[in-house]
Amino acid sequence: MTDTSSGLAALEARLAKDLSLLELPSKSWVPPREHDGQRVRDVIFVGAGMCGLAGAARLKLSGVDNVLLYDAAPKGLEGPWDTFARMKTLRSPKTLAGPCLGLPALTFRAWFEAQWGDAAFDELDKIPKGMWMDYLRWYRDALDLPVVNETRVTSVTDAGDDLIAVVLEDAGGRRTEYCRHLVLATGRSGLGGGAVPGFLQKTDRRFWAHSADEIDFAALKGKRVIVIGAGASAMDNAATALEAGAGSVDMLIRRKDMPRVNKMTGISSQGVVHGIRALPDAWKFRFNDYVNSQQVPPPRSSTLRVTRHPNARTFLGCPVEDVTEAGDHIVVKTPHAAFEADFIIAATGFRNDFTGRPEFASFAGQIKTWKDGVYQPSMGRAVPFMVDAPYLGDSYEFLEKEPGSCPMLARIHCFNDAAMLSHGKLSGDIPAISAGADRLMRGIVQELFTADAVIHYAGLQAYNTPELQGDEWVDATPSLMETAK
Numbered sequence: 001m002t003d004t005s006s007g008l009a010a011l012e013a014r015l016a017k018d019l020s021l022l023e024l025p026s027k028s029w030v031p032p033r034e035h036d037g038q039r040v041r042d043v044i045f046v047g048a049g050m051c052g053l054a055g056a057a058r059l060k061l062s063g064v065d066n067v068l069l070y071d072a073a074p075k076g077l078e079g080p081w082d083t084f085a086r087m088k089t090l091r092s093p094k095t096l097a098g099p100c101l102g103l104p105a106l107t108f109r110a111w112f113e114a115q116w117g118d119a120a121f122d123e124l125d126k127i128p129k130g131m132w133m134d135y136l137r138w139y140r141d142a143l144d145l146p147v148v149n150e151t152r153v154t155s156v157t158d159a160g161d162d163l164i165a166v167v168l169e170d171a172g173g174r175r176t177e178y179c180r181h182l183v184l185a186t187g188r189s190g191l192g193g194g195a196v197p198g199f200l201q202k203t204d205r206r207f208w209a210h211s212a213d214e215i216d217f218a219a220l221k222g223k224r225v226i227v228i229g230a231g232a233s234a235m236d237n238a239a240t241a242l243e244a245g246a247g248s249v250d251m252l253i254r255r256k257d258m259p260r261v262n263k264m265t266g267i268s269s270q271g272v273v274h275g276i277r278a279l280p281d282a283w284k285f286r287f288n289d290y291v292n293s294q295q296v297p298p299p300r301s302s303t304l305r306v307t308r309h310p311n312a313r314t315f316l317g318c319p320v321e322d323v324t325e326a327g328d329h330i331v332v333k334t335p336h337a338a339f340e341a342d343f344i345i346a347a348t349g350f351r352n353d354f355t356g357r358p359e360f361a362s363f364a365g366q367i368k369t370w371k372d373g374v375y376q377p378s379m380g381r382a383v384p385f386m387v388d389a390p391y392l393g394d395s396y397e398f399l400e401k402e403p404g405s406c407p408m409l410a411r412i413h414c415f416n417d418a419a420m421l422s423h424g425k426l427s428g429d430i431p432a433i434s435a436g437a438d439r440l441m442r443g444i445v446q447e448l449f450t451a452d453a454v455i456h457y458a459g460l461q462a463y464n465t466p467e468l469q470g471d472e473w474v475d476a477t478p479s480l481m482e483t484a485k
Contacts, residue, residue: 011114012142015105019061026063030448031455033180035163041179043444044166045069048147049079050136051415051427051436052185054099057143058437061101062445068146068177069185070168075149079187081133084212086236089126091299092430099139099433106142108135126301156182157362158408162451167359180451181444183396183413188212188428191360191390191418192351197228199323200346207330208323211237211347220343221245226332228252228320229347230259231295235302237345242309249312250339252332256317258303259295264425273432276424277394277439282379285370288421289380352388352418366406368399370421390414392422395443411447415440 019025033040042064045052048071056067071078092098100106112135113121140147154174155167163178184191194210209215211233217240225246227238230253238249264272276284306312315336322333323344332339355364368374371387393399396419398409415436417428426436449456 007114008111008138011105011110014110015103015142018103018105024061025065026061028065029063030066031452032066035159035161035178038178039066040163041068041177042066042448043068043181043183044164044177044179045183045185046153047071047078047185047187047416048073048140048145048149049185049187050099050430050433051187052078052183053136053140053143053145053147054101054433054437055183055185055415055440056145057099057139058101058434058441059444060143060145062441064441064445064448068148070148070151070153072152073149075147076133076137078147078149079133079136080212081129081136083214085129086211086240087129087232087299087302088305089128089301090132090430091126091232094121094124094127096431097434098430099437101434101437106139108132111135111138153359155359155362156412158406162411164408164411180448181411181413183415183440183444185427186416188417189350191354191414191416192357192388194346195349195351195385196346197320197348199320200344203323203330203344204325207325207342208344208346211345212350215240215345217241217244222247223342224329224340225249225343225345226252226339226341227345227347229349230255230298231347231349232298232302234345234347235298235306237347238312239302239305239309241345242306242312247311249306249309250341251306251312251314252318252320252334252339253314253316254319255295258316259297261294262296263291263294264296268431272424273426273435277422281374282376284421285375285379285386288386289383292383292386293381349385350417352385352390363398363406363409363412366401366409368401372401386421389418389421392419393443394439395447396423396427396440397443413440413444 030042043059045056045067048069052069056069059067077083095109097107104110108127109121112124151168151170153166154169157165159165159178163180164182166177166179166182168175168177189212194212196210200208220241221244223246225241225248227234227249230251234251238251242249276287307314318334318336320332320334324331329340329342330344332341332344354360357364368391369387370389370391372391374391375382375387390398392414396413396415398412398414400406400409415427419427423436423439424432426432426439
């Protein structure tokens with residue numbers, strides 16, 4: 001294998017030089033606080049995937065360096081890329097700047113070319129998902145971001161004095177830390193995890209999994225598998241099952257035709273990135289409702305990855321009506337036929353409902369959603385994923401359903417896929433993640449500064465380092481007095 005360490009070392013030196021030229025990171029400026037004898041974190045991130053890393057990096061560059069990221073996954077396995085993302089390559093173009101935060105040396109392209117050269121980048125088609133994860137691992141190390149792995153958040157409560165108590169659990173037990181702002185960088189699963197149809201909720205878990213679950217594909221060898229859905233995740237899971245030796249894979253798709261056009265790609269621009277937030281609520285909903293109704297097609301490569309297998313079948317206009325257990329297998333009822341199967345993979349998306357997550361129990365019921373007086377039938381369809389979405393403030397902060405009921409929400413930021421309806425796709429996908437991180441940073445920095453205005457003003461008054469020593473001039477006023485006599 002080619003030794004690429006020298007190339008990366010040169011890139012890291014270039015990054016350090018760029019940061020120096022821009023005077024970044026800025027000097028640390030947030031006054032320290034203590035609570036119950038321990039240092040209060042300015043910001044705690046729940047999740048250290050791409051969104052968490054980009055958000056924390058942007059804060060660090062802005063002089064907010066008392067930040068910590070917690071992730072339940074082992075080091076290097078944060079996010080979906082080496083877990084439930086089962087595609088071969090990303091669908092995003094290889095040239096996207098991604099989470100670089102305006103720093104060319106921090107782009108995937110710079111990282112790739114430093115190791116394999118410009119010609120190799122020109123030859124690269126799509127970015128292999130494992131390579132993207134390698135880039136994010138480097139990103140974390142290059143910026144020296146403080147991530148604590150294998151640690152789960154089990155409770156979030158108001159600690160008073162504008163602080164949030166975060167209970168953490170790891171192999172050593174439980175402990176409590178305090179922070180001024182909490183960022184939920186929980187990725188594609190957003191706030192509620194996988195959406196599971198009712199017909200599966202009553203079915204024994206040995207017969208099914210959600211596409212975002214850990215799945216033992218080797219155990220599906222020779223089995224009859226059904227995949228529900230027509231999106232990228234459905235295709236990738238179906239292909240993975242086929243490549244693992246599944247006896248057959250039947251894709252049951254509700255739509256009568258496959259979606260073929262990725263609508264949002266057609267209007268992608270900096271106008272969309274920065275303008276969606278400024279739209280009236282009715283227009284935000286209208287944009288999202290149209291895109292969801294048209295549906296994003298699976299990538300062509302993912303689709304061909306399935307259909308090249310002779311034991312794969314695609315059934316359009318074939319929604320699942322019910323699932324029943326029949327001894328050692330299941331029967332899946334559709335309007336056209338009943339399918340016997342051994343296992344179902346439900347690629348049925350995610351939900352915006354975290355009332356079942358105990359770590360958020362103290363405030364889940366207080367969060368304002370789109371159905372709490374915002375959504376009107378004239379806006380479009382009342383799709384649960386949309387009307388259940390949180391209605392967020394300018395820096396992704398939750399808003400109270402009833403004013404004054406839960407002040408802590410103003411300091412909890414929903415920097416994940418659930419923010420899409422309020423902010424656009426700035427906190428879940430690669431193309432605009434740097435803009436999303438910048439918006440998050442500006443809001444948190446503003447709140448941290450204004451909350452400590454008294455302290456900063458006292459610092460202003462106390463500052464007494466002179467720039468002039470008093471010997472740089474001679475006062476000529478006395479000569480005027482002599483002339484006047």
